[in-house]
Amino acid sequence: MKYMVIGATGYIGSYLFTQLKKDGHDVIGTSRRRHTMNGFTYYDIRNSDIRDITSELSGENVTAIICVAEASIDRCYEDYESSYDINVRQTKKLIRTLSQEGIQSIFFSSDSVFDGTKGNYTEESPANACNQYGKMKAEMEQYLLANESDSCILRIPKTVNITKEKQNILTQWAEEMKTGTIRCIKGNKMSFIYMKDIYQACLTASKRPLHGLYHIAGDQAYTRAELAKKFCDKLGVSVLIQECPAEEFAFKDIRPLDISMSNLKWKKETGCQFIDMDSVIEAYVGNCKEREMD
Numbered sequence: 251m252k253y254m255v256i257g258a259t260g261y262i263g264s265y266l267f268t269q270l271k272k273d274g275h276d277v278i279g280t281s282r283r284r285h286t287m288n289g290f291t292y293y294d295i296r297n298s299d300i301r302d303i304t305s306e307l308s309g310e311n312v313t314a315i316i317c318v319a320e321a322s323i324d325r326c327y328e329d330y331e332s333s334y335d336i337n338v339r340q341t342k343k344l345i346r347t348l349s350q351e352g353i354q355s356i357f358f359s360s361d362s363v364f365d366g367t368k369g370n371y372t373e374e375s376p377a378n379a380c381n382q383y384g385k386m387k388a389e390m391e392q393y394l395l396a397n398e399s400d401s402c403i404l405r406i407p408k409t410v411n412i413t414k415e416k417q418n419i420l421t422q423w424a425e426e427m428k429t430g431t432i433r434c435i436k437g438n439k440m441s442f443i444y445m446k447d448i449y450q451a452c453l454t455a456s457k458r459p460l461h462g463l464y465h466i467a468g469d470q471a472y473t474r475a476e477l478a479k480k481f482c483d484k485l486g487v488s489v490l491i492q493e494c495p496a497e498e499f500a501f502k503d504i505r506p507l508d509i510s511m512s513n514l515k516w517k518k519e520t521g522c523q524f525i526d527m528d529s530v531i532e533a534y535v536g537n538c539k540e541r542e543m544d
């Protein structure tokens with residue numbers, strides 16, 4: 251099995267690329283930056299032809315993990331045209347071409363496809379996104395389910411890791427903590443997932459292989475404030491955790507509130523389990539303390 255991580259410089263893509271390599275898999279990672287380091291292959295979804303890369307791979311069993319996206323909710327709103335081009339138009343073309351080349355795609359969708367009025371959504375729950383980012387993801391899901399039956403859609407919530415990336419919400423809270431207050435969107439409840447579980451899900455989806463839509467989501471949902479409190483308690487730091495309505499933040503586009511998701515379909519079909527947030531927080535805090543001692 252060979253892997254392509256398309257968009258290997260982002261939060262999730264860089265983790266998957268590094269971990270696949272560490273575990274001895276044969277993997278190609280792409281970046282849109284020219285003169286790129288770390289052995290990446292140049293690829294910009296807006297103007298490159300993926301066949302320039304796949305032509306080297308003929309005869310091999312390949313899975314492409316698509317991590318290319320404009321993943322910021324507010325940028326999707328502010329810069330709608332270019333975000334739509336990346337997230338929908340070019341991604342559809344990419345997956346079509348990969349499929350013609352006999353390559354299975356794993357596509358990441360998001361809990362933002364839901365309007366957040368109910369929570370505990372399943373794969374059967376109707377999508378009803380309230381922001382542009384979620385609408386783009388919902389359009390991709392519909393397209394893939396209707397036209398690309400070999401592809402696998404992993405719908406994921408906010409992804410948490412045990413290391414200090416700036417996109418990691420634990421790192422963001424650790425920074426905010428220095429002001430004495432952590433502000434959280436009131437009622438924003440999610441099934442936070444550990445990065446390593448996403449990695450394991452990609453391996454499982456490619457090896458079986460699995461097709462269709464799956465929720466890769468933690469067993470337990472937390473509001474941001476609940477998880478932030480766990481984090482502060484573990485660090486032993488006393489901080490004011492302030493829950494404020496979404497309208498009090500300077501967001502450009504709407505935030506759905508309770509977008510918790512059920513992971514039962516995935517667990518039933520694969521037997522896989524997910525790592526709980528207490529363990530993730532404990533490992534993150536342990537890593538921070540180790541770094542302080544270095």
Ligand SMILES: NC(=O)c1ccc[n+]([C@@H]2O[C@H](COP(=O)([O-])OP(=O)(O)OC[C@H]3O[C@@H](n4cnc5c(N)ncnc54)[C@H](OP(=O)(O)O)[C@@H]3O)[C@@H](O)[C@H]2O)c1
Nearest residue numbers: 257259260261262282294295318319321358360407408409
């Ligand atoms: N992180 C989460 O918690 C989360 C939650 C739900 C769903 N997702 C989904 O998971 C996927 C990965 O998310 P992420 O958090 O890793 O996003 P990210 O950190 O923003 O990474 C996006 C990647 O896309 C690349 N990219 C952007 N425009 C490109 C272009 N025109 N051509 C080629 N590459 C381009 C970026 O390259 P540069 O590094 O050069 O900018 C980067 O490698 C996305 O589909 C996202 O919507 C993420």
